[in-house]
């Protein structure tokens with residue numbers, strides 16, 4: 458029998474206040490580069506790449522503008538260009554390091570569309586692995602992530 462190992466979930470489950478967290482996609486103004494505590498793989502003055510703390514699959518990344526904007530139409534052309542360029546780069550890095558079979562990439566805008574951070578637009582890049590949607594996901598609605606998120610972070614960060 459296999460065990461489900463996702464110890465970082467405990468931080469989420471046990472955190473005292475689930476309602477008023479500051480936006481995790483809003484970094485301090487002068488923040489640049491990687492930041493292991495925040496799971497930020499890359500940041501510059503326009504965009505950032507952060508690992509999804511509640512991943513759909515191993516290596517699930519979020520790419521967002523630095524500005525706290527809620528919809529794609531509120532982003533600038535420079536932000537959209539930076540997001541797409543970084544998404545392309547991230548998919549290359551994930552291909553090299555994680556060897557997925559493919560990706561799901563896109564935006565869930567607004568709560569009814571499945572958006573998790575309603576106010577800060579972000580692009581998902583979800584590596585897909587052959588057989589990753591197994592009976593656990595299909596029947597039990599449980600996802601099994603086979604690697605600790607910090608271990609994945611350490612593999613990816615040097616490439617950004």
Ligand SMILES: [Zn+2]
Pocket residue numbers: 480481482483524525526576577
């Ligand atoms: Zn924000």
